[in-house]
Amino acid sequence: MSNHHFFDSQLDPFKAQQLLHSLKIKPNKKLGQNFLVDKNIAAKLISVANLSKETDEILEVGPGLGCLTSLLVKNTKKVHAIELDKRLYRFLKDETSKNENLNLILGDVLKIEIPSHNKVVSNIPYTITGPLLSKLLFKSNAPEIYMIIEKALADRIMAQPNTEAFSRLSVSVKTFAKPTIIQKIQRKCFYPIPKIELTMIKLIPHGKIDEFFDLEENIKLFLNLLRGIFPYKNKDSVNALYLYLKKFEVSKADTLGLLKSSQKSKKIRAFDLNDFFMIAKEIESQGLLREN
Numbered sequence: 001m002s003n004h005h006f007f008d009s010q011l012d013p014f015k016a017q018q019l020l021h022s023l024k025i026k027p028n029k030k031l032g033q034n035f036l037v038d039k040n041i042a043a044k045l046i047s048v049a050n051l052s053k054e055t056d057e058i059l060e061v062g063p064g065l066g067c068l069t070s071l072l073v074k075n076t077k078k079v080h081a082i083e084l085d086k087r088l089y090r091f092l093k094d095e096t097s098k099n100e101n102l103n104l105i106l107g108d109v110l111k112i113e114i115p116s117h118n119k120v121v122s123n124i125p126y127t128i129t130g131p132l133l134s135k136l137l138f139k140s141n142a143p144e145i146y147m148i149i150e151k152a153l154a155d156r157i158m159a160q161p162n163t164e165a166f167s168r169l170s171v172s173v174k175t176f177a178k179p180t181i182i183q184k185i186q187r188k189c190f191y192p193i194p195k196i197e198l199t200m201i202k203l204i205p206h207g208k209i210d211e212f213f214d215l216e217e218n219i220k221l222f223l224n225l226l227r228g229i230f231p232y233k234n235k236d237s238v239n240a241l242y243l244y245l246k247k248f249e250v251s252k253a254d255t256l257g258l259l260k261s262s263q264k265s266k267k268i269r270a271f272d273l274n275d276f277f278m279i280a281k282e283i284e285s286q287g288l289l290r291e292n
């Protein structure tokens, strides 16, 4: 049994180091193990999430040493915290046995079925940001998400058309949610100090976007389209689209038929947000990918 009782105390870099040492845990880069050790940043994330003890069911991805978890259980109705590292899971299990509104789960967030929740509040493992957004945000009834991610990714999410950072992440995230940067975070707020810069961001889902997205396979079609054409974002739309669609034996003429005249002379990186989704809809309604 644990005699640490670290869970309710605020961690600082020194305490985190000691605690990890006593647990014989060497922070693992592949698991994105950079623990938040700044109480102001933790408090800020909790405050922007505007939590309710009555209604909020939270998903926390990678609770780690529990510095956010301890604040979440005090301020919400229920917390589902999913941790992949067995040693951290066991530590947290011991420390939190009295917290009845905490559902601690051992598992890989990308692989397991996630309990229902209306908000995500996390300093996530930075290594899985993309796939995690696919699982949590790109669906109907997505939760509000308040999280700390790599700054370079946050910049790509925020990017406007016709800029260098404009990417499929900008399009996919903004199609489903409104992203807002809360603040940049200094690297020294984590232990061990990460090499990358980090940003606190919130993503508020648009709610119902279009009936098209009610079907999971249409969301897949849309995300695959983005993945397929963004490598050609500096090409004219017809060429970019054809380079993707010819793999499905779609002809150039059929490709042309997907585009409105206003879209035809544009490069992919100059497209408006809605253009992407409208092309996905056309591909679906014309049944272009169906026989393959």
Ligand code: SAH
Residues within 6 Å of the ligand: 031, 032, 033, 034, 035, 036, 037, 061, 062, 063, 064, 065, 066, 067, 068, 082, 083, 084, 085, 088, 107, 108, 109, 110, 122, 123, 124, 125, 126, 128
């Ligand atoms: N949120 C904590 C820990 C951040 S470090 C804090 O702010 O201090 C990232 C955490 O995510 C680590 O605890 C790591 O073990 C965990 N993790 C990494 N990959 C995961 C996955 N696929 N599923 C669930 N947890 C994961």
